[in-house]
Amino acid sequence: MIRQPFSFHAPQSVTEAVRLLAELGDDTKLLAGGQSLMPAMNLGVVAPKHLVSLNRLRPVLAYIREEGNEIAIGALTTHHAVATSSLLQKHCAILTEAGADVGDVQIRHRGTIGGSTAHFDPAADYPPVCLALDAKFRLVGLAGDRLVNAAEFFLGYMTTAVGPQEIVTEIRVPVLPAGTGSAYAKHRRIEGGFAIVGVAAIVTLQHGVCQRIALGISGGGAIPFRLQEIEGRCQGRRIDDQLINEIAETAYNASAEPTNELHADAGYKRAMVRVFTRRALTSALARVSS
Amino acid sequence: MKKENVPVRTTVNVTVNGTARQTDIDTRTLLVDFLRDHLGLTGTHIGCLTGNCGACTVVLDGVTVKSCTVLAADVEGCQVMTIEGLTPLGKDRLHPLQQAFVEHHGLQCGYCTPGMVLSAYHLLQENPHPDEVTIRNSIAGNLCRCTGYQNIISAIRTAATVMK
Numbered sequence: 402m403i404r405q406p407f408s409f410h411a412p413q414s415v416t417e418a419v420r421l422l423a424e425l426g427d428d429t430k431l432l433a434g435g436q437s438l439m440p441a442m443n444l445g446v447v448a449p450k451h452l453v454s455l456n457r458l459r460p461v462l463a464y465i466r467e468e469g470n471e472i473a474i475g476a477l478t479t480h481h482a483v484a485t486s487s488l489l490q491k492h493c494a495i496l497t498e499a500g501a502d503v504g505d506v507q508i509r510h511r512g513t514i515g516g517s518t519a520h521f522d523p524a525a526d527y528p529p530v531c532l533a534l535d536a537k538f539r540l541v542g543l544a545g546d547r548l549v550n551a552a553e554f555f556l557g558y559m560t561t562a563v564g565p566q567e568i569v570t571e572i573r574v575p576v577l578p579a580g581t582g583s584a585y586a587k588h589r590r591i592e593g594g595f596a597i598v599g600v601a602a603i604v605t606l607q608h609g610v611c612q613r614i615a616l617g618i619s620g621g622g623a624i625p626f627r628l629q630e631i632e633g634r635c636q637g638r639r640i641d642d643q644l645i646n647e648i649a650e651t652a653y654n655a656s657a658e659p660t661n662e663l664h665a666d667a668g669y670k671r672a673m674v675r676v677f678t679r680r681a682l683t684s685a686l687a688r689v690s691s
Numbered sequence: 692m693k694k695e696n697v698p699v700r701t702t703v704n705v706t707v708n709g710t711a712r713q714t715d716i717d718t719r720t721l722l723v724d725f726l727r728d729h730l731g732l733t734g735t736h737i738g739c740l741t742g743n744c745g746a747c748t749v750v751l752d753g754v755t756v757k758s759c760t761v762l763a764a765d766v767e768g769c770q771v772m773t774i775e776g777l778t779p780l781g782k783d784r785l786h787p788l789q790q791a792f793v794e795h796h797g798l799q800c801g802y803c804t805p806g807m808v809l810s811a812y813h814l815l816q817e818n819p820h821p822d823e824v825t826i827r828n829s830i831a832g833n834l835c836r837c838t839g840y841q842n843i844i845s846a847i848r849t850a851a852t853v854m855k
């Protein structure tokens with residue numbers, strides 16, 4: 402039984418939700434899928450005085466739609482919907498890989514991409530993928546809405562750019578161009594477990610030569626990062642085995658301070674960054690559409 | 692320091708195993724608590740309260756969820772099916788899945804079983820002909836400490852052929 406009493410609110414619109422957040426003040430948490438928040442409340446490690454459930458907003462905030470050269474995903478879209486979306490499979494397949502890797506069937510049925518990214522466990526699956534994709538997050542508050550790029554969204558351990566009175570309403574990802582291959586390679590102890598290391602690789606080739614490469618890496622530091630130093634270096638080159646090894650080594654070097662965890666110490670995680678960078682890149686290249 | 696009073700009760704209207712219910716509850720009531728304590732449907736079990744073990748699995752609006760991670764207040768207007776919902780005609784008329792679990796010895800202590808059966812039920816609704824990898828994946832959210840899973844997988848495979 403949750404010990405701390407709380408008032409429960411279930412707004413029927415985003416406007417009402419934002420207004421409630423402002424009215425109720427600091428000791429308020431937003432509840433989406435609850436796959437992170439409810440365990441925390443059950444354990445008593447989080448005990449808000451007020452809970453604002455967004456679950457009445459699923460009809461308006463759960464969607465996946467093509468909008469020009471982007472795909473807009475409502476924040477309350479479940480991991481299951483992300484994982485099984487034919488639109489995403491066609492245009493941004495790497496995001497479906499991340500969605501399919503979250504937890505288990507039950508968790509994917511209830512948990513949401515907006516809730517997960519706003520929560521920002523550093524070992525989660527979406528963040529390195531969102532970094533590699535340059536995904537954008539729509540945040541709505543009393544002052545209006547703003548779009549924040551992934552690079553400015555994931556700030557620190559379980560800390561994002563979402564203000565205390567803001568709500569994530571949408572995530573936008575690019576329609577990946579022709580000639581792109583992508584892969585999310587995840588090292589985890591058990592099926593559905595959090596990533597010990599997770600590498601998202603997206604490469605675009607033209608006539609066999611690299612036009613764009615993006616790598617998002619989790620497990621190599623306190624929070625996931627984008628391996629920007631290799632991006633310019635690969636431009637205009639064929640990505641052969643030697644270059645893959647070079648990139649994997651750069652990823653290793655960039656992972657100077659992985660956090661120690663129960664099942665994987667920092668040295669092990671660092672070594673696995675090298676392995677999984679190589680795997681993600683190899684898979685991404687094999688999947689480059691002709 | 693005086694704690695400010697917060698309104699801590701709410702009403703929930705929810706359909707459980709086909710029956711509409713309206714109850715006044717403490718906001719802290721988990722769906723699993725509501726089912727077990729308010730409705731007496733004790734087939735749904737609590738194993739961890741952290742969303743790991745899956746013993747609390749129920750079907751909510753057609754999909755399996757872990758009911759310890761859902762607040763009763765949040766299922767307003769929803770449809771819930773518990774393990775009891777698989778035997779609408781009583782315990783003498785087991786669902787083919789339950790029959791298969793019995794025949795294949797897919798349970799020992801039985802604690803994980805309701806959740807396991809409902810996960811299998813959902814799988815076979817989505818995919819009537821699952822291969823072994825798919826079956827294993829579908830029960831990844833249900834932990835069993837007794838059986839080692841092999842007989843559970845056999846039971847699900849048999850049920851799939853019977854239910855075709």
